[in-house]
Amino acid sequence: MLKTATFGLLCLFLGATIGTVSATAEIEPQTPKARVAIATELLAQTSQWSDVTIQLSDLPEGFTAMPASELAELKEELARDDIDVENVFAFVAQQRFQLIMGITTLLQTQQQQEKFDEILRDPQVLRTLIAEEMDPPEDPAEPLDVKRIGDAAGGVRLPVNLEGLMAQLEILAFRQDEMGAFIFVLYREGERPLVEIAEIARQLESRAQAMVSRPN
Helix, strand or coil: CHHHHHHHHHHHHHHHHCCCCCCCCCCCCCCHHHHHHHHHHHHHCCCCCCCCCCCHHHCCCCCEECCHHHHHHHHHHHHHCCCCCCEEEEEEEHHHCEEEEEEEEECCCHHHHHHHHHHHCCHHHHHHHHHHHHCCCCCCCEECCCCCCCCEEEEEEEEEEECCEEEEEEEEEEEECCEEEEEEEEEECCCCCCCCHHHHHHHHHHHHHHHHHCCC
């Protein structure tokens, strides 16, 4: 449930802000075995940005990583929605009911980067884009402190009702050079996240900077 809801709003946000340069061809229905094979191939694809991700070793004890097969399926679903995904990561702390999810994507043109930056300047846009998917209360979303993160950044915190279980959802999106990143942290109402979302973003930003400065 958490995985589906969170990636549903992620797809909605990405589709509304980035899109793709060209449409993909219609894909014929496939057997589960064929879908797994394609998903595994998608997850295995690498580029110069393939190292720019969050790893389990970056997080405090208590988190476990989502299995590679599930990440591959998620990446395939995003690709089917015409979303250009470089990396997908997801971690769960079961005992504390906390979830960290995110993706990185490339913004290869100046127009894409400028459009992305413009969206991030208004934190309430993030709330508006996910309202229909997560049905948050009418209270304004609380802006997150995104100072000194990336070339442009925006973030919000808002309460969500997960079938009667109240939780806090934090969303932080930022751009570093030509990389766009989207991070989601979900945790139970009244608790604090085991790791701050800004810390996750800065780790991702650091790896993006290292990639850009890497000799060709």
